[in-house]
Structures are given as C-alpha cells and as structure tokens.
Amino acid sequence: MTEMPVIGLEVHVQLKARAKLFCSCPTDFGAPPNSRVCPVCLGLPGALPIINNQAVLLAVRGALALGAEVSTSSTFDRKHYFYPDLPKGYQVSQNLRPLAHGGRVPTPMGQVDLLRIHIEEDAGKLSHTEDSTLIDYNRSGQALLEIVTAPCLSGAKQARVFLEILRRALVYAGVCDGRLEEGSMRCDANLSLGGGGRVEIKNLNSFRGVEKALAYELERQSRARAEGRTVLGETRRWDEAGAATRVMRTKGQAQDYWFLPEPDLPPLVIGADLRRQARGDLPEMPWTKEKRFTDDYGLSPAASSGLTKTRTMADYFEAVVAAGCKARQAANFLLGEGSKGPRGAGLPSPGQLALLLCELEQGRLSPTGAKAVFARMLTGETAREALRAVGSQLTDREYLEKLAAEVVAANPKAKADYLGGRKRALGFFIGAAMAASGGRAHPALLRKILVSLLTKNKV
C-alpha cells in the first residue's frame, strides 16, 4: 500500500534590488567579507530601518507574476530567535499581514497553489572552519521574498519541476537573478506521509538537493511505517555529502520564535500607482508563452519549453520568425546550432539569421554549410557576406558525379559492404563526399547520384 505524501515548500528568493531591504548598502555578490555593511544592517543599537522602494516594487511584481492577491496594506513583524547570523536578535519579516495571499504555478504534474508571499530580510552568512566560525554580514539585510506553497505537492520530482518553473518565472519577471550557486533561491521543505509527523527539511540550496532530500525522506518514512515505527515531527537538514537527511531538532527542542509588530516601520501601503507600475513591467509568463508557442507555431512541447527557457531566447525566436523564417526551421536551428554559441548580444540580428535560414530551407545551403555561414556571422559578417564566402550549395550534376565516382573508387570495402546489403554504408559515402565538397554539395542530389552509381556498377 502506498500513501500519498503531503509536501509543501517555503522558497526564499533574493530580490534583484541594488540596495538592501532597509538600508542603502549595495548587494553585489562576492564583495570582501563585511565590506557592505552599515549601522542598520549590522543591527547597531539606535539604527532604524527604512524600506527600500525598489525592493517593494520587485516584490509586488513577483507576487503579481505568480497570480497572488497583493494586500493594500501589509505590516512588518519582528521574528525573534537567537543565532549568530542575526545581529538584532530578530529578523524583520511579515507574519500577521503578509504582502500577498494566494497565487499559483502550473506544472506538467498539476498546478501548485501558493498560500502566501511576504517580504523579509536575509541573515548574515556563517562559514565554519575547523576551529572557528566566521560571519559575513554582507548578506545581512538583503531583501528576500518568501513564497509558501500549499501542502499540495505530490512528490520529489514535482517539487523540483515546480522550483525550476518558479525560478524561470521570477527571472522572467526580473524579480530575481536566479543564480542558485550564489544562493539566490533557497528552500525549506515540509513533508508528511499518511498521517505521520510533519518533518521539516532545512538548508536546501539546490533544486536537485530538494528532489534528493525529499526522495530520501519519503523512502525513510515509508520504511519506518512499513516497520511499524512512528514518524516523529522534527526538523532535519539535508547532508549533501552523505546523501541523507539528519536530525537537527526534535519537537521538544523546537525553536521558540516570538513575534512583535515592528514598531519602527509603518504599514506597507501598496497604492494603485505602484500596483500599476509593477503590473506594467510584467512580461508574459513562461508557461503562457510555452503554450502559445505550441499552439501558434505548431512546435513540440519540448521545443516550446526549450525556447522559453529564457526571455532573450524566446524573444529572439519570435523575431526570427517575424523576419520571415519558418517557425520549425528557426526552432530547430536555435535549439541545435544556435544554442551552442553565444547568447543575447553576441547573436546576429534576427533578420540576418532569417536570411541564412531561408537559404537552408530552400535547399541552397546544406546544414553543414549553414553551420559554416553561422560561424562567420558570429564574427560579425552579414549573412550575405558569409554566404558569399562559403559559397552556395553545389548542384552541378557533372561535378557531383565526378565527386561520387572518386569517393566510391577510394573505398572499395565500403562499396562491397553496400553491395552485400549493408545499406548504412551509403551514409558513409554521403559524409565523405560532403566533406570533400567543403559541406557545399546538395545532399539530396548527391544521395541520388551515389545510389545510381553504386547500383549501376552492380549490374
């Protein structure tokens, strides 16, 4: 008997604000430790917080992007607990009246409902050495958006897919830079199985980590149930190296938070203007775009998903199509050759690429030739210049027949194989002839000539 697990996630997203949430310290990653600090984010006594309007705008945009209901007025609370990375002894967060309620993220395994979205400040970063712990307060006070899902996820895989889609949406909306390796998105997971205790897993900072930790935990809990043991409600952490979750705190040792309405900050009022501004900046969400690409351009779901990975890629694709290229041709090229080279600014203009792809489409250029042309275009040549340099496809029958005869004569063994029934040897001849022509031979014509040449000799 398998029981459905109940999984909920709390995702902490670093907002892409230039300054911290309550002071003007910069948020650049990788600065020397404790070089981006001031009395406010160090929590010095007497320093007071001032809300960063850019962070608020990004938070509202994020909430709207996820379809959440943004409150006209929300409030800040102090969440008290002792930890060395928390210089004030409390974290300024939103407890009773969060920024937004609701929202949803569609995934291929079903929609994930969101409970609430709120703004809070990040803590400092601890680095543990052999005999000491160092604290870097550069991260202290950075703006976070916490997104809490309903306990509606059905498995480890869905959790990971959800996080990937969420990341894509927030990067689209310009709310977060999505750099996981820099800690831009961090996650805690809650999981219970068939009425067992609720287990919280903390410190998950990669999506694969979330999936692995949840899979491990599901396995651990179902085994415990199968053996008749009770699963206790507790807090565990994911040990990446040991590939296992470990107990952090049992219920008796539960962290004793207490909250106090933040007296230093008035309620956060989100007026119609701010809402309009946030909504105005909002792009089409990736899931909407993906569906539109499938519906309007007739692309496969895989191609739509690939092309909507980033807004830049999706926009580029659409511009190439708008410039007269067939959608499927553009998709294939962009997901193949186009995805290997540079991104964004390094790419040729959409119109130029469309010219190249038209040549390909109409058979005046072989795929190999197109690669060569594209490579030249990346160095700054226009499509026309590059096409001229590479030369158009060779359709001259006499030349191709000569080429075919040479290739066949040079490879008697392959010829024998072909005649012996190994039709795959034809591919070998095509490849060899293609190479000999510098990729310029017309592939279909070449094939026809080769087949007739090989069969003629047989007779």
Place this chain on the structure above:
Amino acid sequence: MARGLAAGEISSRELTEDFLRRSERWQRTLNAYIEITGDRALATAKRIDALRCRGEKLGPLAGIPMALKDNISTRGVATTCASRVLAGYIPPYDAAVVEKLGDCPLLGKANLDEFAMGSSNSTSAYGPACNPWDPARSPGGSSGGSAALVAAGCAPFSLGTDTGGSVRQPAAFCGVTGFKPSYGRVSRWGLLPLAPSLDQVGVLTPSVEDCALVLQEIAGHDSRDATSAGMSVPDYRAALGTEVSGLKIGLCPEVLADCSRGVGSALAEAARELEKGGGQIISVSLPFLEEAMGAYLLIASAEAASSLARYDGVAYGYRPLSPTLAEMYLGSRVFGPEVLRRLLLGVCSQGKGGGNYELGQRVRRAIVSRLDALFGQVDLLLLPVVSHPAFRLDEEPDPLAMHYNDLYSIPANLAGLPALALPCGFSEGLPLSLQLMAPRFREDLLLAAGSWWQRRTDWHHRRPREVCS
C-alpha cells in the same frame, strides 16, 4: 548666554571651561555623568570660536555646551545605557540630534537608569545619580543625570529621553523645565531604543525660553526614521510671548485629591493663576490612568525585550574569558535586576497571536480615542508630573509602586502627545512641578502657556546651593 556669545562678550571656550569646572566639582556629589568629555568639548568650543572670529554665520546654539543622556549615540564616545552589557561600546555614528547639535560642545554623557528602565536613576550600573537639592534623594529617572546637571548649573541644557515620563519626572524632582515633544517630532535615529513606539528625545533646560531654542534645533523630519513626522516645524520662539487668555485648560479634581498636600495645593494655586490670566479651567475626568499604566507596562516591556534581544553577551559589552561557549554566554549575563524583571515580563507575556502586547495595544487605542475626544473640549490638560517630591534613595519604592511615578506621564507617551514639566513650588526644600499636555504637534501651545507661567513666577530661577563633599 547665546547673546553673549554672539556679541563676543564671552567665548565658547570660556563658557565651556566654566561648565566643565562646575561639572567636575559636582560630579563627586551627584555622579550625574557617566563620562565627562572635556577634551572633546573644548575642541568643539575652539572650533566655534574660530568660526565666529572669521565672521561665519552660526546657529543660535553654536558654542553653548550641553550634556547628553548616555543612551544617545555619540560617534567616538562610549555610549553605555548605564549597563555593563554595553561596556566599551563606542558607536561609529552620531544620533540625528547629535548631528543637529554638532556645534554644541559635549560636556559629557549623563547618567540614567540601566537601559532607561526606572524612575530613580538607581538602576545604573555606574551607581545612582543624586539630586542636587538633597544628595540623599533621587534625581528621578530615567533621565536623572540630565536633570541633575541642569539643576546644578553644570550644563546650560541637556537632552534626555522620555518613554513613560523619563524626562518629565526627573525634571520635576530636580526643579527644571522638561519637555517631551510629540512622537515623531524629533528623530529617533541613533537613540538606543527602550520601547520604539513610545520613545522620544526630550529637552531639559532652566527655562521654557531655552527649551524653545533647543527644540527648534532638534525638531524636524528625518528620512532615516520612518516614524518621524513629515510636517514642517513652526517657529517656536513666536509662541513665547503670547498670553493664556482664552485657553481652555482641563483639570481633573480626582487627580488633585490623590496628590500629596504640597503637590495638590501647588497645582490648585497654578489653576487659579491661569484663571486670573484669562484661561478657563474646565473640570475633566481621567478614569483611565490605571489602565494606561497597565497597557504601558505590557507594551513597553515587550518592545524592550525585543530591543534588547541583540545583547546576547557576545557582540557587545562584557564578555568573560571562558573555557566553553556555554560558560561564556552565562558569564556575560550582566543585566541588572530591573532590566531582567522587565525583559522577563516582556518575553513571558507573548502568546501565539501577539498575546498581551496586542491587549496592551487595544487598550492604548481606546485611550488615544478618549484623549482625542478630551482635546475636542480643552486646549491643554493640567496635571501633576508626580504626586510627591523626590524620594530618598534609601527609601526607594518597590518596583511596582515605582511605576506610579509615571502614572500622569504615561498617557502622553501612549498617545504621542507633547507634554511639559514646569516648576511650580517647593515643599520642604524640594521642588514641585506641574505638567501641561497638549494635542499632538501643538508644542507651540505648551511653550506659550509655559513661558507665560514663567513670566508670572520665579520657581524656575531657584537653584540648589552647591554642596561640597
């Protein structure tokens, strides 16, 4: 003093040296300073004298020395809050009020109750400050040092802070003028918090006129304090010469009846004076004073527990050399008993949904609306500051009774109102004070009535004789 400086009759350096000498003489008796910062004061004084020599335009208070309560951050000068928990803490930045008064030589940091929790100045880790009228008595608290220094003539003015009467009660015990502005009128940037929703910087001076000068300098919006008021600051000096005729002044007979005879009769006399001056005394009822004190205790202790949560004994102050982390944590627990009492009350009264803090806030909102209604009928409220004169340090009331020192002050903090303590008599050689309270941001009304009062009386001119120890 300001005129003398401006006219070049006296230099800031001479003035500062004079006050420093007096401060040194009194220090052994009063213990009103935690630190005297003579070098810094003289450096500022010399700078101002040089500027004045060059004919630079200077502010009205430039060159006039001052003392600051030691919970106001001063860059480069230890700020202790009278607690061992902050021993050795030297702020890297100035409070907003210190910036605004940057041209005033800083004589020193004044003693206070530990973390401003108290009404006696006896909870200070640096020993109690004493009352210059009788060194066996308390100067009041928590701004006891600030009040004692002005009363003893050691400082021309000082700043204190008022969370539940902490400027007004010591002003009353020491016979000086004490002003608590409206919440939001003066920036709290750099003020070490006790209860952020109640705290306000206040002014202690010999007279209402001086008070107006200082208030003018420190009032105004500060973009670093989200609770600071955006409205512009009127010219307070304009209010000084005006009359009280036509003002409606509320007085609560039950409150008078609860006061010690000296305070009660001094207030009744003040009411008669105000009537003679054309003011109209209106009998009002204040049935919520006890509830206000209850709400205050719930709110202030919870906010204090939060404000002080950062003092884990590691980042700040006294930290013993201990073999283990646990011993280090335990060994650095050096809060005094009054602070511990309030922190425990603050933390223990927290429930799931905000607990007693929310209860306190509900009562607070009710009291605010009662006061709003009251100020629809009257322009000012006349109250005692405390029901009795300064108590002896060896007869200190128990902790709960101590809170009654603030019974008449607390409503102004809960509702963010401005209030003024004014000397109004003496009883057995100890000063008595009255309190005036006004609607929010009507500092001008208080200054008008206060200056009128001080034109009619000379209580504020009386000074204690210097006691040499």
